[in-house]
Amino acid sequence: MTIAPERPTARPAAEQAPPAGPERRRATGGARATDVYAVLGAAAAALALTWLLFARLLPFSGTVGFVLVAYALFLGLYALLVSFDEDGPAVRDRVAGVVVRTLGLVLLAVLVFVVAFTLWEGRRALVHLNFFTEDMSLAGPLEPLDTGGVLHAVVGTLEQVGIALVLTVPAGVVCAVFLNEVPGAFARLVRTIVEAMTALPSIVAGLFVYATVILALGMERSGLAAALALSVMMLPIIIRASDVVIRLVPGTLREASYAMGASRWRTVWHVVLPTARSGLTTAVILGTARGVGETSPVLLTAGFTAELNALPTSGAQVSLPLATFELVKSPEPNMIARGFGTAAVLMLLVLLLFVLARIAGGRGPGQLTRRQERRRTAASRADAARFAPAPARTAPPAPPRSTP
Amino acid sequence: MTTETTDTTAPPGAPDPRPDGPPDTPRRLYADPGPADRVFRGVARTGGGLVLAVMLLVGGFLLHRAWQALDRAGGSFLTTENWEPDAGRFGIAAVLTGTVLIALVAIVVAVPLATGAALYISEYAPPRLRRTLISTVDLMAAVPSVVYGLWGVFWLEESILPIARWISAYLGWIPFLRVEGADPDDPLAPPTVYTSSTFVAGLVVAMMVAPIICSIMREVFSQAPAGEREGAYALGATRWGMIRSVVLPFGKGGMIGGTMLGLGRALGETIAVYMVISQVFTIQWHVLQTGTSSVSSLIALRYGEATAFGMSALMAAGFALFVMTLIVNFAASSIVARSRSGASSDA
Numbered sequence: 024m025t026i027a028p029e030r031p032t033a034r035p036a037a038e039q040a041p042p043a044g045p046e047r048r049r050a051t052g053g054a055r056a057t058d059v060y061a062v063l064g065a066a067a068a069a070l071a072l073t074w075l076l077f078a079r080l081l082p083f084s085g086t087v088g089f090v091l092v093a094y095a096l097f098l099g100l101y102a103l104l105v106s107f108d109e110d111g112p113a114v115r116d117r118v119a120g121v122v123v124r125t126l127g128l129v130l131l132a133v134l135v136f137v138v139a140f141t142l143w144e145g146r147r148a149l150v151h152l153n154f155f156t157e158d159m160s161l162a163g164p165l166e167p168l169d170t171g172g173v174l175h176a177v178v179g180t181l182e183q184v185g186i187a188l189v190l191t192v193p194a195g196v197v198c199a200v201f202l203n204e205v206p207g208a209f210a211r212l213v214r215t216i217v218e219a220m221t222a223l224p225s226i227v228a229g230l231f232v233y234a235t236v237i238l239a240l241g242m243e244r245s246g247l248a249a250a251l252a253l254s255v256m257m258l259p260i261i262i263r264a265s266d267v268v269i270r271l272v273p274g275t276l277r278e279a280s281y282a283m284g285a286s287r288w289r290t291v292w293h294v295v296l297p298t299a300r301s302g303l304t305t306a307v308i309l310g311t312a313r314g315v316g317e318t319s320p321v322l323l324t325a326g327f328t329a330e331l332n333a334l335p336t337s338g339a340q341v342s343l344p345l346a347t348f349e350l351v352k353s354p355e356p357n358m359i360a361r362g363f364g365t366a367a368v369l370m371l372l373v374l375l376l377f378v379l380a381r382i383a384g385g386r387g388p389g390q391l392t393r394r395q396e397r398r399r400t401a402a403s404r405a406d407a408a409r410f411a412p413a414p415a416r417t418a419p420p421a422p423p424r425s426t427p
Numbered sequence: 428m429t430t431e432t433t434d435t436t437a438p439p440g441a442p443d444p445r446p447d448g449p450p451d452t453p454r455r456l457y458a459d460p461g462p463a464d465r466v467f468r469g470v471a472r473t474g475g476g477l478v479l480a481v482m483l484l485v486g487g488f489l490l491h492r493a494w495q496a497l498d499r500a501g502g503s504f505l506t507t508e509n510w511e512p513d514a515g516r517f518g519i520a521a522v523l524t525g526t527v528l529i530a531l532v533a534i535v536v537a538v539p540l541a542t543g544a545a546l547y548i549s550e551y552a553p554p555r556l557r558r559t560l561i562s563t564v565d566l567m568a569a570v571p572s573v574v575y576g577l578w579g580v581f582w583l584e585e586s587i588l589p590i591a592r593w594i595s596a597y598l599g600w601i602p603f604l605r606v607e608g609a610d611p612d613d614p615l616a617p618p619t620v621y622t623s624s625t626f627v628a629g630l631v632v633a634m635m636v637a638p639i640i641c642s643i644m645r646e647v648f649s650q651a652p653a654g655e656r657e658g659a660y661a662l663g664a665t666r667w668g669m670i671r672s673v674v675l676p677f678g679k680g681g682m683i684g685g686t687m688l689g690l691g692r693a694l695g696e697t698i699a700v701y702m703v704i705s706q707v708f709t710i711q712w713h714v715l716q717t718g719t720s721s722v723s724s725l726i727a728l729r730y731g732e733a734t735a736f737g738m739s740a741l742m743a744a745g746f747a748l749f750v751m752t753l754i755v756n757f758a759a760s761s762i763v764a765r766s767r768s769g770a771s772s773d774a
Contacts, residue, residue, distance in 0.1 A: 087590045116665035124551060126543020130637055131560065134567040137578045137634060144581065197474030205471050213475045218760065220482045222752040224695030226723040227745040231485050233730060234492060234738055255485060262478065286460060288467030309569065316571025319697035319723065323730055344573045348698060351577060359581075366574050377566050 058117075061104040069097035098122070141366050148364030155368075159329035159361075168357055173365045175331040176346035179246055180372070182335045183325070183342055184315055186250035191258045192307055199265035204291055214266070220259040228255040229320035237324065244326035246335030249342065252320035257310050264306030265299075272298045304383040312376045316369065318344040343369040486749075493743035496736065504743065510708050510725065512733075512740035519744050524710045525625065525720035526748065529700060530693035532629025532714060537637040537693075538686050544637070545644035550670060561645065567638035576699035579631035584622055584703065587630065591621040591715050606715045623705040625719040631699050636689035643688065647681025648674050684763030691755045695748065697723035722748040 073093040098118060105117045147168060148154050154172040162171025198217070202210050232252040236242050272295050280290040296303070326339025327349055334340075341349075343365055350362030391399065460468070497504055500517060507518025548560045595606040606620055651674045659669040675682075700721050706728055707718035722744050733741055 087593050112665050112668055116667040119667035119670075120551065123543050123546045126540055127545075127547025127551070130540040130544040130641065131563065133634060134563070134570075134638060137575060138567075138570065140578055140582055141574050144577075194474060194478055197471060198478040201471035201475035205468055205475075209472070210475065213479045216479055216482045219753055219757070220485070222691055222695075222749065222756040223485070224697070224723055224745070224748055224752060226695070226697040226726050227489065227749055228485070230726055230730065230741065230745050231489060234742065235488065238738065255481070258478065258481070286464045286467075288464055291467070312569045316569070316573065318571070318573045319727060322698070322727060344571055344698070347573050347577070348702070351580070351702075363577065366571075366577055369571055370574060373569055373571065374566065377569055381562070 057108070061101060061117075062121075065097050065101035065104055068100045069093050072096050072100075094125075138370065141363055141370060145360065145363035145365075145367035147360045149367055154361075154364055158331040160331070162329075165355060166357065168360060171361070173343070173346055173361070173368060175328070176341050176343045176365060177368065178331060178333055179249075179325070179340040180315060180342040180344075180369075182333070182340070183246050183250045183253060183321070184311060186247065186335060187253040187257055187314055188307070188311060190250070190254045191261050191310070195258055195261035195307075195310075196265055196303065198262050199269050200291060200295070202262075202266050203269045204287065204295070217259050217262050217266075221263055223256070223259070225256050225317050226319040226323070228252050229323035231255060232320070233323045243337065244324060244339055245337055246325060246332070246340035249321045249325035249340065250335065252324045253314045253317060256317060256320055257314045260313055261307060261310040264310060265303055268299050268302030268306055269295060271302065301383050305380045308376050308380040308383065312373050312380075315372060315376065316344055318348050321345045322348065343372070489742055489746050489749065492739050493746040496740040496743040499736075500740075500743075508709050510729070510740075512737045517740050519722065519747055521708050521710050522720045522722045522725050522744065523747065523751075524712075525704075526694055526722050526751075528625050528711075528714060529628045529632060529704075529719065529721055530690055532626060533632035533636055533693040534686060534690050536630060536633035537640055537689060540633070541637045541641035541644060541685075541689075542682065544641045545648055546670065546674070548641075548645050549648040550666065550674065561642075564638050564642050564645070568642055570638075572635055572696060572699045573702075575631050575635045576702035578634075579627065579699060579703045583630060584627055587627055588621050591624065591626060595621070595715050603712050603714055605713055620717055621715060623703060623717045623719070625704075625711065625714040625716075628700050628703045628719060628721075629714070631703055632693045632696050635696065635699060636693050639692060640685045640689040643685030644678065644682055647678040647685070651677040680763055680765065684759045687755050687759030687762070691752045691759065694752050694755065695723060697727055700724050701727050 070093055073089055073096055076092065077089055098121065101121060102114055102118050106114045109117070142149075151169050151172075153169060155177075156174055157170070157172035158175035159171045159173070160175075198213065202214050229252045232248055232255065236248050236251060237244060242248060276294050276298060277290055280294045285293070321342050322345060325342060325345060327345065328339040328341055332338050332340045347362050347365040347369065350358050350365060353359065353362075496512065496517075499515070500507070504518045506520050507516060508521040509516045509518065510522070511517055544564065548557060548564070552560055591606075594604055599605045655673045655677070656669055659673050664672060701724035704719050704721065704724060705717065706720050706724060708720060711719050726741050726745055729737065730741060
């Protein structure tokens with residue numbers, strides 16, 4: 024309040040300073056030089072002060088303590104430096120900005136490190152071509168890395184996830200369509216139960232299949248049992264994801280279809296499902312990525328073998344995550360390297376699925392690719408030619424924009 | 428198409444030819460969907476019913492098998508620490524405590540990191556970088572848990588020792604951070620008292636759930652209405668002031684919901700935890716001390732050698748875990764659905 028009257032006297036002096044001329048657009052974003060100096064100065068001061076504390080003044084030691092103390096000092100000093108020429112809210116803004124950036128970068132760095140660590144540790148196994156073309160039946164724990172590979176685990180993963188997809192995708196999509204297109208009390212009940220089942224821990228899904236299929240029905244541990252366990256786990260995930268996607272289909276499209284006299288199933292088949300296709304693909308692929316990496320249901324149901332077993336219905340069949348898990352139990356460095364290599368292959372598979380999901384899910388409902396657009400145009404031209412009166416048939420084809 | 432109408436001779440819209448007939452009653456409106464639609468509805472309903480049946484079968488079977496053990500153990504199932512089902516002494520006091528502690532450590536570590544990362548991506552990161560960062564975080568949420576387990580066993584366990592030692596040396600006066608049998612003044616003391624602890628397992632799980640929490644939070648933060656953001660700036664707010672007064676209040680429901688979904692995942696995590704911890708069957712409150720336990724790693728450890736009754740006891744433990752994650756998940760989804768930002772954010 025007391026400052027306000029003084030401002031008008033100060034302002035004209037400042038406003039006269041810039042020379043007359045065309046106004047130049049100022050960049051308001053970006054860091055100013057003072058910001059950079061404040062950060063650098065605070066960092067230098069914090070490092071020096073921490074070194075002084077640790078090496079000369081106090082009985083502290085250790086890298087971790089050094090980093091923590093240095094970071095705390097940096098925050099304090101930075102706040103102090105900024106407070107010399109800014110007010111309270113601006114100081115809080117700067118400090119919060121530093122903290123948020125640090126947290127974000129720490130998380131991203133750790134996550135990238137987890138992946139890079141696995142690839143780096145697996146590099147010794149991954150450079151051998153036989154790692155991708157042989158199984159482990161001839162490779163003992165002491166065998167060098169140029170014998171043996173994970174072909175059996177790759178085959179097992181593909182078969183188990185394939186069977187699980189064959190079971191879950193039709194069931195999941197039909198159920199999601201049911202939830203959205205046949206609403207009612209029953210659909211609400213199903214939706215609640217499905218939501219509840221997404222909470223089922225994956226190991227309990229494995230335990231269920233182990234207790235029913237293997238113990239009660241007397242089937243041996245096999246790829247099929249593992250696929251069933253994966254299905255129990257993946258089904259609720261796929262249903263929920265597809266449900267969300269189908270709910271996003273614009274209601275106006277459905278209403279337009281009904282208004283033109285289409286029946287329910289024609290609307291679903293020709294309007295709802297094609298519109299939601301890319302989203303459904305993404306949902307299925309992301310569900311697959313979840314299923315591919317699950318170890319615990321497979322651990323209980325698939326058994327373990329070092330040999331290639333392409334038959335899912337009989338005999339133990341190993342998958343990539345399970346092979347990783349079993350290989351790193353060994354104390355031999357070669358086996359551990361193989362384990363990391365297997366994990367790297369698994370991650371590459373997940374990455375591949377993820378990229379596929381990005382490609383498939385890049386567009387929203389109703390947006391077409393170039394090829395789809397060309398196909399639609401051709402179909403509508405053919406329709407126009409068909410609808411045209413008989414003498415017009417001999418005439419050149421109808422103009423391209425006759426029907427949408 | 429419809430055959431319900433009684434009077435088919437009169438054209439529609441014509442006056443009633445029998446004025447002295449029975450008075451008009453409101454007719455039931457009914458459109459016959461035709462055979463194709465009836466088949467479609469039947470198929471959809473059957474599909475839904477089939478899924479429902481499978482789900483109920485899983486839940487019902489679990490409960491049925493678990494009942495055998497629960498019936499025999501009674502109330503002591505919740506208070507016993509041992510796991511010797513064939514001797515009749517078994518309970519989930521130790522394993523459930525271990526599970527909850529691991530999940531809590533994970534959440535305490537993951538939530539600040541995830542919040543920071545989500546705010547960074549949605550508010551601070553340069554727009555060119557944003558798409559890459561979003562893809563990275565989403566991809567990390569799909570990285571298999573066994574990979575996190577490998578990282579935990581082969582890298583984190585060794586590297587975390589100095590931190591665990593440092594915390595126990597300087598913060599050991601807080602009861603749950605104390606490590607018994609450790610001597611922080613002796614630099615040559617064996618580090619084994621710090622390995623395979625709740626803390627290490629919690630950190631591994633934290634890295635696993637952080638991307639999941641982060642991607643939900645980012646989704647919610649990015650939906651904060653632009654008008655309100657600009658309003659805050661127009662009133663002179665700094666960026667942090669705008670975040671505190673617009674983005675965080677708007678995203679509160681999503682933050683809580685995302686945290687609880689992460690908690691649900693953390694409670695059920697098996698393999699990463701199983702690889703890291705060494706299972707003990709006592710309640711271990713000291714999070715830095717070696718030895719802890721979790722329900723899912725108990726199942727992974729004991730299913731092979733279990734007798735019929737032992738299986739039933741494991742089912743009971745699994746069922747208890749299921750009920751716990753169920754409560755957490757339903758709480759999460761109801762919080763998300765009630766919040767302002769929740770309607771369109773689906774985890």
